[in-house]
Amino acid sequence: MKGEADDNADRAQEAEVEVVAICGSPREAGNTATLIEALLEGARESGAETTRFDPAKMQILDCIADDECLKGPDAKCILDDDMGHIYDALRRAEAWVLGTPVYHGHLTGTLKRVIDRLYAFYMSEGGQWRLALEGERKGGVIVVQADRGLATPERVAEYLEEVLRAYNVEPIGRVLGCELLKRGDAAAHPDMAAQARDLGRELASE
Numbered sequence: 001m002k003g004e005a006d007d008n009a010d011r012a013q014e015a016e017v018e019v020v021a022i023c024g025s026p027r028e029a030g031n032t033a034t035l036i037e038a039l040l041e042g043a044r045e046s047g048a049e050t051t052r053f054d055p056a057k058m059q060i061l062d063c064i065a066d067d068e069c070l071k072g073p074d075a076k077c078i079l080d081d082d083m084g085h086i087y088d089a090l091r092r093a094e095a096w097v098l099g100t101p102v103y104h105g106h107l108t109g110t111l112k113r114v115i116d117r118l119y120a121f122y123m124s125e126g127g128q129w130r131l132a133l134e135g136e137r138k139g140g141v142i143v144v145q146a147d148r149g150l151a152t153p154e155r156v157a158e159y160l161e162e163v164l165r166a167y168n169v170e171p172i173g174r175v176l177g178c179e180l181l182k183r184g185d186a187a188a189h190p191d192m193a194a195q196a197r198d199l200g201r202e203l204a205s206e
């Protein structure tokens, strides 16, 4: 007869990939969230575990650059807020997803605040930075905006992909949405959700 621990071990073996998404929109059930959910649904369909963070609903403080986190591989950020949950999940995950609406031509401050705090995954050794985070990961990005044309979302996606690479996360796909203004506009574009679901499936694959 199998016990609870065996069941947990079975589940851990079955769910070999965890996909963690950070939604940079402060809008409840907005377009970024809709596409992130489609992506995570695709990942779950492929057997992955998924976690979504909405930093706008969490207490995430600005990085204060005291550099305590750089002091060694186990050094931690000294700020006492909800970022600890995000660090733990990202460390565990095999795939990272960053999503944001375009605000004044760029990512939201909500997402940038989280990105700045990822600095705690670095350490300083002999005056050189090095990543204190182990392993290679896959990543994806989602960028939406109200305007027509993909030039700005492409630029923002390139920036987010550069951030991912700095953490040894290889971007394998992006979902860009334009002409999405109001909450719910993304739901009228099943093509975008389908693209997000496909990316989720790819992120979930070994």
Ligand SMILES: Cc1cc2nc3c(=O)[nH]c(=O)nc-3n(C[C@H](O)[C@H](O)[C@H](O)COP(=O)(O)O)c2cc1C
Pocket (backbone or CB within 6 Å): 025, 026, 027, 029, 030, 031, 032, 033, 100, 101, 102, 103, 104, 105, 106, 144, 145, 146, 147, 148, 180, 181, 182, 183, 184
């Ligand atoms: C403060 C603010 C700034 C914005 N700036 C831009 C912009 O520069 N370009 C654009 O196309 N849309 C802009 N938008 C529109 C949002 O990108 C658009 O409504 C998007 O669908 C919001 O995504 P969400 O529902 O995930 O929050 C802005 C919206 C806000 C609230």
